[in-house]
Amino acid sequence: MDTKTIISLRCWARPIYLLKTLDGLRRCRGLEKYKLLISCDFDNPMMSQQILEAVEMSQIASAVEAELVFHDNNVGCAGNFRYTIDKSFENNEDW
Numbered sequence: 117m118d119t120k121t122i123i124s125l126r127c128w129a130r131p132i133y134l135l136k137t138l139d140g141l142r143r144c145r146g147l148e149k150y151k152l153l154i155s156c157d158f159d160n161p162m163m164s165q166q167i168l169e170a171v172e173m174s175q176i177a178s179a180v181e182a183e184l185v186f187h188d189n190n191v192g193c194a195g196n197f198r199y200t201i202d203k204s205f206e207n208n209e210d211w
Contacts (some may be wrong), residue, residue, distance in 0.1 A: 123152050124201070124204050125200075127156050127158075128158050129163050134170045138174035138176045152183070153204060155185045155199055157191050157193070
């Protein structure tokens with residue numbers, strides 16, 4: 117089984133910061149050795165669209181296997197952190 121280290125990124129209603137972060141991450145050497153989990157804790161459709169556009173603009177998916185998750189409800193900072201920890205330690209074949 118080929119497992120990869122997971123980079124988990126939590127975001128909330130800050131598409132410009134997310135875009136800058138993903139642009140910097142995309143330029144890192146060796147990024148293809150990782151998986152990226154982006155967990156967005158914001159249940160506003162307009163903001164979710166802006167987050168999605170930021171991810172697409174960054175072209176991060178061309179550099180790394182990535183999963184973008186939008187929560188159905190606002191789970192809060194601690195809840196989003198817990199989600200990314202739990203998801204990161206799941207069996208890699210599950211996602």
